[in-house]
Amino acid sequence: MQLPPLTNGRILKRYKRFLADVVLDNGQQVTAHCPNTGSMHSCWQPGAKVQLSYSDNPKRKLAWTLERVDMGTGWIGIHTGRVNSIIWESIINGEIASLNGYKTLRQEVNIHIPPLPKSRVDLALYDGAHTDALVEIKNVTLLENKCLKFPDAITTRGRKHLELLMAAHAHGWRSVMLFALNRPEGNCFSPATDIDPIYSKLLIQAANSGVEILALRLCHDSNAITVGELVDIKL
Numbered sequence: 001m002q003l004p005p006l007t008n009g010r011i012l013k014r015y016k017r018f019l020a021d022v023v024l025d026n027g028q029q030v031t032a033h034c035p036n037t038g039s040m041h042s043c044w045q046p047g048a049k050v051q052l053s054y055s056d057n058p059k060r061k062l063a064w065t066l067e068r069v070d071m072g073t074g075w076i077g078i079h080t081g082r083v084n085s086i087i088w089e090s091i092i093n094g095e096i097a098s099l100n101g102y103k104t105l106r107q108e109v110n111i112h113i114p115p116l117p118k119s120r121v122d123l124a125l126y127d128g129a130h131t132d133a134l135v136e137i138k139n140v141t142l143l144e145n146k147c148l149k150f151p152d153a154i155t156t157r158g159r160k161h162l163e164l165l166m167a168a169h170a171h172g173w174r175s176v177m178l179f180a181l182n183r184p185e186g187n188c189f190s191p192a193t194d195i196d197p198i199y200s201k202l203l204i205q206a207a208n209s210g211v212e213i214l215a216l217r218l219c220h221d222s223n224a225i226t227v228g229e230l231v232d233i234k235l
Helices: 080-092 156-170 197-209
Strands: 006-015 019-024 029-033 049-054 064-070 075-077 104-111 119-126 133-140 142-144 147-150 174-181 189-191 212-220 225-230
Touching: 006 064, 019 049, 019 064, 075 212, 080 104, 080 119, 080 133, 080 174, 080 212, 080 225, 119 156, 133 147, 133 156, 147 174, 156 174, 156 197, 174 197, 189 197, 197 212
Parallel strands: 029 064, 133 174, 147 189, 174 212
Antiparallel strands: 006 019, 006 049, 019 029, 049 064, 064 075, 104 119, 119 133, 142 147, 212 225
């Protein structure tokens, strides 16, 4: 996926979850929107290199958006809103082998599987050689002991998504939990048990019940993000 034009800078601080103060390379200091609801633990620190995009939309409160951070080993994608589009584009282009072969793809699909309440899933895949599939996607940036982990904060929403995938699988859907590993380091993926032990237990339960778990590297270059290799999963 092509990124918009990017501007270099260094982050000064992140606060109120959605705000980041950044000094641009030209010396200008700006407040940028930080499109990431997590703690961003291990993927930012004062003085780290960042890249931002700019919008001239007069309806926006903040013109700048924080896109990615470099902690010294390459870009970390912290804009969670871009990840679904990257995966969507990659499936259409046949770049994720286990999700190839579907003729119809839909994003942000509302689904109701009793007794659970109505919910929304990131992707639904239809009309393929395999059973119709529901795909939930999570952006992963937390790095601990050379392993990428999710979540970086307690996530009740993430737990509900796992419950939905398990219920969908029980009702005949193919259910896929896809973790998009949005930084270059780390040779494995595992749930962050110390941060959210309930989510960790649910993820293991989901895998044991037939939900497919994928951990897929995202790769950054100067102006784009693409999918890379699958990474080992340790549950």
